[in-house]
Amino acid sequence: MTKNILMVGSGGREHALGWKLSKSNFVNNIYYAPGNGGTFNNLDFDINKFEKIQRFALEFDCMVVVGPEEPLTKGIVNELSGNVKIFGPTKEASRLESSKSFAKNFMKENNIPTPSFSVFTNPDKAIDYIRKSDKPLVIKADGLAAGKGVIVCDSENDAIEAVKRIMIRKEFGLSGEKIVIEERIFGNEVSFIGISDGNNIIPVATSQDYKRIYDNDKGPNTGGMGSFSPSPLVDEELFSQIMNRIMNKTIHSMRNDNNPVKGFLYAGLMIEKETSQPYVLEYNVRMGDPECQSIMMRLKSDLYLYLQATIEKNLDNLPELEWNPNPAICVVMAERGYPIKHEKGNLINGLDTPVSDKTMIFHAGTIKDKDGNILTNGGRVLGITALGKDFNEARGNAYNIIKHINWGLNQQYFRTDIGKLNMT
Numbered sequence: 001m002t003k004n005i006l007m008v009g010s011g012g013r014e015h016a017l018g019w020k021l022s023k024s025n026f027v028n029n030i031y032y033a034p035g036n037g038g039t040f041n042n043l044d045f046d047i048n049k050f051e052k053i054q055r056f057a058l059e060f061d062c063m064v065v066v067g068p069e070e071p072l073t074k075g076i077v078n079e080l081s082g083n084v085k086i087f088g089p090t091k092e093a094s095r096l097e098s099s100k101s102f103a104k105n106f107m108k109e110n111n112i113p114t115p116s117f118s119v120f121t122n123p124d125k126a127i128d129y130i131r132k133s134d135k136p137l138v139i140k141a142d143g144l145a146a147g148k149g150v151i152v153c154d155s156e157n158d159a160i161e162a163v164k165r166i167m168i169r170k171e172f173g174l175s176g177e178k179i180v181i182e183e184r185i186f187g188n189e190v191s192f193i194g195i196s197d198g199n200n201i202i203p204v205a206t207s208q209d210y211k212r213i214y215d216n217d218k219g220p221n222t223g224g225m226g227s228f229s230p231s232p233l234v235d236e237e238l239f240s241q242i243m244n245r246i247m248n249k250t251i252h253s254m255r256n257d258n259n260p261v262k263g264f265l266y267a268g269l270m271i272e273k274e275t276s277q278p279y280v281l282e283y284n285v286r287m288g289d290p291e292c293q294s295i296m297m298r299l300k301s302d303l304y305l306y307l308q309a310t311i312e313k314n315l316d317n318l319p320e321l322e323w324n325p326n327p328a329i330c331v332v333m334a335e336r337g338y339p340i341k342h343e344k345g346n347l348i349n350g351l352d353t354p355v356s357d358k359t360m361i362f363h364a365g366t367i368k369d370k371d372g373n374i375l376t377n378g379g380r381v382l383g384i385t386a387l388g389k390d391f392n393e394a395r396g397n398a399y400n401i402i403k404h405i406n407w408g409l410n411q412q413y414f415r416t417d418i419g420k421l422n423m424t
């Protein structure tokens, strides 16, 4: 029952998933569409043109694994699932991620804890609401915005400016035609992810990511500048609270609405400081990036079996996933200037730095040229991922590799505080 895999996507998440799947006894070849400079068997496919993907999967007997949200929300699973095995949720279930107003209304209807909110399609009404509010606010573009459409505001002026950016200057295009204005709650963010077959959900290891560009969580939001796993904030009691009040409830309510979530379900949580209660800030219907890199580093079970059981809707036959008890961290090396404006096409030096079984260099925005050189090809370039007996050792292992990698004088940028656990 061995199978090939066609991994859809080009990020660090897809490199990490493919790396883990390559260790399965049930997997032969892994193909990437389109992959990156660190992956092999790359296919020059557009991830939003599903026919080529289907044809290849049929011809080469592949299970299709979809990494990023865009093809999911455009219906790749709806189109392919009658013909090939494909891991991921349908377009309808993907609305949990593709529409923040859908997700917020779903949570409200199903009594899943989330900060209070209002939805607006008219910027004047939104600004009027902000002026009358005496609460700290977060302004969110309704649609997809590569993790950049959420603006956390410190003042009324910030919130009004956010509405103008999203709705008037249309910085996120059609994704900003509608906005959610949410009450800001304070605490620590945790990424809580599970694999679900629509009826059952098996949690993966807890993790946290770093959304802001600069150390100490300063600067604008990015797709994620680093991650670590596990999250020390989630003790046994909080874990079961999250499973009962959020993850299981989400899966069962979506199933009851005829929108079963098959694939990864990621709840972006805020653990409120004063009450230690978890609130869902947002859902994603895919693995987190770069959480995936830290999580895959710790996974001991055979991932392929869980993907297959998801597709076949029999996850309840499998045991809980097994984890390396040692923590892992992932430090993202980015092009300087990301997430605003950055170069690409720079030659990356030091990729031959020896790595051990405790470290991995996952590629994201990289490309191989015709001479075999690896060049930068995006904002987030590499995810340097390491295990350690504790977070300090994992940090040491990751940052030691980073010292050897560069693509020009100060052209690379990374945060220096990933895995420093100074949560307050």
Ligand code: GLY
Pocket (backbone or CB within 6 Å): 147, 209, 223, 224, 284, 287, 288, 289, 290, 291
């Ligand atoms: N790291 C955040 C995300 O994947 O959405």
